[in-house]
Amino acid sequence: EVQLVESGGALVQAGGSLRLSCAASGFSFRTYTMSWYRQGPGKERELVATIAAVVPGQIRYGNSVRGRFTISRDNARNMLFLQMNSLKPEATAEYDCSVRSPPERLWGQGTQVTVHA
Numbered sequence: 001e002v003q004l005v006e007s008g009g010a011l012v013q014a015g016g017s018l019r020l021s022c023a024a025s026g027f028s029f030r031t032y033t034m035s036w037y038r039q040g041p042g043k044e045r046e047l048v049a050t051i052a053a054v055v056p057g058q059i060r061y062g063n064s065v066r067g068r069f070t071i072s073r074d075n076a077r078n079m080l081f082l083q084m085n086s087l088k089p090e091a092t093a094e095y096d097c098s099v100r101s102p103p104e105r106l107w108g109q110g111t112q113v114t115v116h117a
Contacts, residue, residue, distance in 0.1 A: 002026040002106050004097045009111030016087050020111060022080040022097030030075035033100065036082045038093035038113075048095070049082065064090070087115045 008020040020036070036048040049071035052058040059071060070083040080097055094110040 002099070002101065004099065004106065004108030006095065006097050006108045006111040009095060009113045011114045011116065012087055014087060014089055014115055014117050017083070017085045018087065018113060020082040020084065020095055022108060024078045024080065024097070024099070027099070027101065029078040034073060034080045035098045036071060036080070036095060037098055038095045040090070040093035043093070084113070089115045089117050091115050
């Protein structure tokens with residue numbers, strides 16, 4: 001059974017930093033592209049960042065986080081990370097770790113990030 005367990009969400013002041021983690025199990029983590037998504041209050045879910053299976057590999061960021069967020073992975077430990085710097089209030093959202101396993105996309109339970117001004 002695929003499991004994705006996020007952690008690291010917190011209440012943080014604007015300008016601060018957080019590091020999110022996602023522990024993956026139940027599939028061959030090292031062979032899958034992994035992603036972080038987020039959904040803020042009243043907003044649609046959006047892609048935050050994607051990292052290819054092979055490290056170093058292709059990394060893609062959403063326009064709103066490029067330059068401030070860094071996605072990384074540790075294939076030896078089946079872990080996915082998201083380093084978030086210079087956080088803004090609009091980053092307030094539930095952040096979800098995700099893997100696409102055709103025909104579906106699988107999600108963790110999410111971790112809440114709240115950024116206050």
